[in-house]
Amino acid sequence: MEIAVIGTGYVGLVTGGCLSELGNNVTCIDIDEDKVATLKQGISPIYEDGLTELLQKNIENGNLHFTTDYKTGLSDKSLVYIAVGTPQGEDGSADLTYINTACESIARDLANDVVIVTKSTVPVGTNEYIKDKIETNLEKNITVKIASNPEFLRQGSAVHDTFNADRIVIGSDDEEALQTLEKANADFNLPIVKTDLRSAEMIKYASNAFLATKISFINEMANLSEKIGANIDHVAKGMGMDARIGNAFLNAGIGYGGSCFPKDTRAIISIGKDAAYDMPILENVVESNDRQRGILVDKILERYETIKGKKVAVLGLAFKPNTDDMREAPSILVTEKLLVEGAIVNAYDPVASDNAKKILPEQINYTSSIEEAVEDADITIILTEWKEIKAFPLEHYKKHMTNAVIFDGRNCFELEGAAGSGVEYHSIGRPTVNG
Ligand SMILES: NC(=O)C1=CN([C@@H]2O[C@H](COP(=O)(O)OP(=O)(O)OC[C@H]3O[C@@H](n4cnc5c(N)ncnc54)[C@H](O)[C@@H]3O)[C@@H](O)[C@H]2O)C=CC1
Numbered sequence: 151m152e153i154a155v156i157g158t159g160y161v162g163l164v165t166g167g168c169l170s171e172l173g174n175n176v177t178c179i180d181i182d183e184d185k186v187a188t189l190k191q192g193i194s195p196i197y198e199d200g201l202t203e204l205l206q207k208n209i210e211n212g213n214l215h216f217t218t219d220y221k222t223g224l225s226d227k228s229l230v231y232i233a234v235g236t237p238q239g240e241d242g243s244a245d246l247t248y249i250n251t252a253c254e255s256i257a258r259d260l261a262n263d264v265v266i267v268t269k270s271t272v273p274v275g276t277n278e279y280i281k282d283k284i285e286t287n288l289e290k291n292i293t294v295k296i297a298s299n300p301e302f303l304r305q306g307s308a309v310h311d312t313f314n315a316d317r318i319v320i321g322s323d324d325e326e327a328l329q330t331l332e333k334a335n336a337d338f339n340l341p342i343v344k345t346d347l348r349s350a351e352m353i354k355y356a357s358n359a360f361l362a363t364k365i366s367f368i369n370e371m372a373n374l375s376e377k378i379g380a381n382i383d384h385v386a387k388g389m390g391m392d393a394r395i396g397n398a399f400l401n402a403g404i405g406y407g408g409s410c411f412p413k414d415t416r417a418i419i420s421i422g423k424d425a426a427y428d429m430p431i432l433e434n435v436v437e438s439n440d441r442q443r444g445i446l447v448d449k450i451l452e453r454y455e456t457i458k459g460k461k462v463a464v465l466g467l468a469f470k471p472n473t474d475d476m477r478e479a480p481s482i483l484v485t486e487k488l489l490v491e492g493a494i495v496n497a498y499d500p501v502a503s504d505n506a507k508k509i510l511p512e513q514i515n516y517t518s519s520i521e522e523a524v525e526d527a528d529i530t531i532i533l534t535e536w537k538e539i540k541a542f543p544l545e546h547y548k549k550h551m552t553n554a555v556i557f558d559g560r561n562c563f564e565l566e567g568a569a570g571s572g573v574e575y576h577s578i579g580r581p582t583v584n585g
């Protein structure tokens with residue numbers, strides 16, 4: 151099929167890459183000239199294992215193209231995916247500025263009949279708005295149909311997730327649009343859920359809100375376990391073996407971050423407000439997560455009278471492993487709090503340091519290895535469970551640090567291993583080990 155994808159963020163790039171891998175002729179359009187120039191050379195601006203190879207392969211075989219020019223990009227395309235950002239607005243609702251601009255450009259340069267497919271996460275009713283916006287601005291006599299195809303990929307494993315998704319959701323109020331989209335997705339060989347436009351939009355928010363709720367729930371169970379002498383590893387295992395609960399997303403930690411859960415939970419609350427419907431569960435999920443992000447620093451301040459002048463090593467800055475994305479990463483609040491308390495902060499992340507430098511406080515010293523970060527440190531804080539950080543033995547902290555005290559926000563180490571390691575090991579929802 152002839153396909154255009156608008157926006158080359160995580161979602162646009164992976165959508166374009168995977169659809170071209172299936173043999174479609176795909177052109178990705180982005181207004182960011184630097185990004186497009188980089189992509190044309192087959193270099194992915196996003197860090198994910200295997201993504202650059204996928205892009206390069208399909209650029210070389212002529213299935214994947216990049217442009218800043220809508221007219222060229224839209225020419226002869228039968229499917230046009232919209233994958234621009236929908237960030238959080240000031241009042242918590244989704245900001246549709248990029249959607250609006252994309253619609254105006256599509257309407258200006260569209261020259262043939264198309265099905266517009268919305269990949270971006272958009273509030274319920276937005277697909278109808280997009281159709282209307284494009285139709286009222288069209289310069290030619292063209293038929294535009296609209297469908298919703300929400301995205302469920304996870305950063306860091308997005309290409310794998312696309313080819314191995316649990317389901318593909320396609321929604322439209324137009325039978326022909328549904329059929330076209332079903333055909334476009336047939337080669338993924340995955341279960342397809344067909345529904346109407348509004349239900350498809352709602353499935354996306356309900357899924358993210360549920361997963362965020364599951365994380366906040368296990369975090370609260372972890373905090374309570376710690377206070378009453380239980381171990382969250384055992385609690386989560388025992389809960390997760392019940393098929394009705396499931397063991398996924400029961401990893402307690404310092405709260406969820408990233409470009410989606412924080413903004414989408416706030417957006418669905420805002421959708422509820424517009425519909426005059428309060429959602430106390432989700433309001434408390436947001437509050438619970440905000441509190442969770444501060445929990446390690448609270449623990450540190452309970453353990454020490456003051457951390458003024460103490461050397462603190464922060465390991466892991468990205469919001470989760472295998473990505474360089476710093477959006478809503480817990481490291482933002484943690485490093486700010488440490489500096490306010492007067493600590494000297496060293497930080498290490500295998501790939502996110504360049505992005506971190508753009509948003510974290512400038513007093514932070516970035517190091518190029520774990521060893522360098524923890525050398526002579528009084529406290530180490532672990533914020534991202536990178537493989538490299540999990541593989542760094544506890545005994546090495548003892549060797550490098552002035553005082554081997556670790557506050558682990560991701561439960562990277564087994565308690566059995568901590569015992570006898572010479573490290574004072576604090577984690578989430580588990581007893582402290584004085585090894
Ligand atoms: N990042 C993720 O893991 C996931 C994101 N989503 C949703 O997908 C959407 C996109 O997310 P990301 O890829 O993270 O966004 P992003 O903000 O990283 O990238 C958006 C891209 O769109 C481009 N853009 C903005 N306006 C444009 C226009 N008028 N024409 C052409 N290009 C334009 C920007 O230059 C940028 O490259 C959002 O609605 C998000 O909620 C859904 C599932 C997963």
Ligand SMILES: O=C(O)[C@H]1O[C@H](OP(=O)(O)OP(=O)(O)OC[C@H]2O[C@@H](n3ccc(=O)[nH]c3=O)[C@H](O)[C@@H]2O)[C@H](O)[C@@H](O)[C@@H]1O
Binds near residue numbers: 401
């Ligand atoms: O809409 C989106 O953007 C995407 O949001 C999440 O994907 P992502 O944000 O990439 O990452 P996750 O792996 O879901 O992790 C999100 C956050 O939750 C935290 N988390 C996750 C799982 C867990 O058990 N515990 C936990 O604290 C992670 O550390 C991370 O900060 C969803 O998993 C995707 O299905 C969805 O498409």
